[in-house]
Amino acid sequence: MDMRGGRSASKAPARGWYALGCLPVILGFAAFIGILVAQLPKMDDELxxxxxxxxxxxxxxxxxxxxxxxxxxxxxxxxxxxxxxxxxxxxxxxxxxxxxxxxxxxxxxxxxxxxxxxxxxxxxxxxxxxxxxxxxxxxxxxxxxxxxxxxxxxxxxxFVVILSAMGVVAVGLLLSAAVIVAIYLPRRKARRPT
The missing domain is CATH 2.60.120 (Jelly Rolls)
Structure with missing residues (x-):
């Protein structure tokens, strides 16, 4: 283990990994738009x-x-x-x-x-x-x-189409939050003096 200034540098994920936390929410919004674009015109035809x-x-x-x-x-x-x-x-x-x-x-x-x-x-x-x-x-x-x-x-x-699209965004937000927390906690632990 590399000790620099009393801190453990080997276990902390790099700051750049936070960008990975944005990916689920970006994909969630993309899926939201995709669902609406694909489903709403079909509904228009049903009337x-x-x-x-x-x-x-x-x-x-x-x-x-x-x-x-x-x-x-x-x-x-x-x-x-x-x-x-x-x-x-x-x-x-x-x-x-x-x-x-x-x-x-x-x-x-x-x-x-x-x-x-x-x-x-x-x-x-x-x-x-x-x-x-x-x-x-x-x-x-x-x-x-x-x-x-x-x-x-x-x-x-x-209502079902819009709720489904919003659900995909909500899942993306939750996954992003989970990834960010999973990155933050080891980084915080690694910054503490031993």
Missing amino acids: KQIVVPGAAELALEPGRHTVFLEYRSVVDGKVYAIDQVPGLSVRVEASDGTPVAVRAPMGSASYSLGGRRGEAIDVFEVDRAGTYRISADYGETAGPETVIAVGQDFMQEM
Whole structure:
């Protein structure tokens, strides 16, 4: 053992090893960005857009579906931008014409993805898979042309994607802290006089 000035120089990791402690957090942030870049565009595609006033037939799976009013949207290259849609009414019918109950959502939910911004305005549930006709209009009054989007469990999926990405960053931060502590403690011990 090399003793210099009463200190043990052989057991202390070099100061440069602290740079290794930054690597997990850098990789965590890179993975965060990678997850968001890979997953959010897929989610954008899961929302089925309908220009309204108008209607569309959509193949839906059983479960709860949310109708979003897209305040900013693009459909077939046409840009839609609206601030208010007073009196817009959404209706859902099964393929045999049976109406499906549509109600206001319990809470607020909104998104901003790839130039599209939307807010939940209605929810409905279907108990069997099939084709459903979704329409929206202003009743007897005229209203602006705009876009609604229909998605199943969209906000939950977005939450899972964002939470997963944040979890990767948290793991990176914890690993970085562990590496830095693992370097600091031997260096501190080596600096103590024997």
